[in-house]
Amino acid sequence: MGYLAVSARPWAHRSVTSHAVDLDRLVTDAREGVPRAVARLISLVEDGGVGGDETPLRELAAALAPYTGRARVVGLTGSPGVGKSTTTSALVSALRADDRRVGVLAVDPSSPFSGGALLGDRVRMGEHATDPGVFIRSMATRGHLGGLAAATPQALRVLDAAGCDVILVETVGVGQSEVEVVALADTTVVLLAPGMGDGVQAAKAGILEVADVFVVNKADRDGADATVRELQHMVSLSRREVSGPSWRPPVVRTVAAAGQGIDDLVAALDDHRAWMADHDRLAEGPRRRARAEIEAIALADLRARIRELSGDAALGGLAERVVAGELDPYAAADEVVASVRG
């Protein structure tokens, strides 16, 4: 398996669709771990996830379906500045030391306005650049409806088929879209750092409730003990909506930049995995991803129909009438739904 850190998208969506015969070849190569093939397939997912001709995505999904289901997905999220990338990088090192093949998917919700990130991809995790057992990929998505929810499982499937044992999904930000993405993981890690007022803010965004493992990174800083205590208190208060016995999220202290505590984090991830296996719940993650993906694709389809059938001008006309007070938005939406249902 070769090194992969492609962030540009040299292939336009159209060029792939016009050479449909390439898809089989790409899938075959990707299954053998050829990095360039994996990169092309993820680019395809990224570009085609919303709008445009989705035929190649359908073909890709069908082609990959039999070869997936082996990789374990670990999501990492937290506020800007807590050290997500550093922790992810340290985690990659630890997993590689254990000879596990690792995929990293850094999910950037792209701007709803420009259709792309304002800044280019960062050069990420340079120390793994020469390791043939690591795939690293930044991914943005176009549009916002169901974009991430649909595109992330698709990209995971590509990495899964390519032989990754563990796939780390790192999200930027702490918003709802990001929470939804990491909630698709088998194990979700929420990172905090001392003294950022993160506790309350994170709780607000709902990320505490999706955590299977908490990490207090930069644990050598003032306030680390307080943050750990605050988290442990929150864990003790929260009731998770699970049937049967519930997993109690541990709080792990790390100084990722110095590699400290990373073995504890790996152990916590493995503990969670073992607990899920013991409780016959390993299928939950894959099921959750499949459900989210199906629903996201269906909604994206319906949204496209809204814009096609109702027509952009028609929607604009309805909006004008709502602004003028001639029509209420529910009545306008009824017209839209009626046109979609044909």
Place this chain on the structure above:
Amino acid sequence: MGYLAVSARPWAHRSVTSHAVDLDRLVTDAREGVPRAVARLISLVEDGGVGGDETPLRELAAALAPYTGRARVVGLTGSPGVGKSTTTSALVSALRADDRRVGVLAVDPSSPFSGGALLGDRVRMGEHATDPGVFIRSMATRGHLGGLAAATPQALRVLDAAGCDVILVETVGVGQSEVEVVALADTTVVLLAPGMGDGVQAAKAGILEVADVFVVNKADRDGADATVRELQHMVSLSRREVSGPSWRPPVVRTVAAAGQGIDDLVAALDDHRAWMADHDRLAEGPRRRARAEIEAIALADLRARIRELSGDAALGGLAERVVAGELDPYAAADEVVASVRG
């Protein structure tokens, strides 16, 4: 106009629907600025925005439609810790000194898991608690699809009809949902603070591109000059997708906790307003809100149909088949869409 800072929701959705005759009274009272009526109506929006019987929301939308369109909406967003609440509070003071009636809507995307914020509402902006010209309201929404995009314009309409001159919409977090909410404003303010690595992170989340005004808060701290320069550089690089002449977002320095720079911020807001008026673009905000709301309601309707018609068990069954590799997610989504379109 009285003081309003209700954060509990003493009225269940159902209790309002079962007394439909109350709605007219509530609307009449709200138009006269009776705080309790405004509070009830926003609770109705909050509770009924997703799922459940939407009849009262339809009635409310129809009842308010003729009385809205006067308020000016200012959105404020930024990473946790930049001082959004402090800045909002200082802005309220400045606007009140100018005798403008002010509404504050603090939007918390609720957890996708518990259906509610983990922590209760903070007691917010206590210094305005005795000012009869200020409405303050925290709002969460249930569910995540189109919830905020639909509920926020509805709540704004209530505050608009209640006589607010300016409505400040403050969001928690920097994710995509939050960006979408503040992008519904007439003027969008993006806050940053020195030394948090916010620049790049914010750009990643797309918030720089929606900004009409930048605020570097805590401008007395080290690194403020660098943050201002970085922003000014980004502004000079970015191209906004506008037809005709484009507004160049100013960068305002504030120390909100000390009230410094707030007059400059008010001036920047007014400058933006004046520029939009001069360029005949004042209608853009209301149109954008109406469009987003119509689309969000239509999609929420279609999503409800997905869950009803296709049946929760049916969707689960399709997910199982996708996990088993028997069906690809596109084919599964086709079945869902077909069932919705009946």
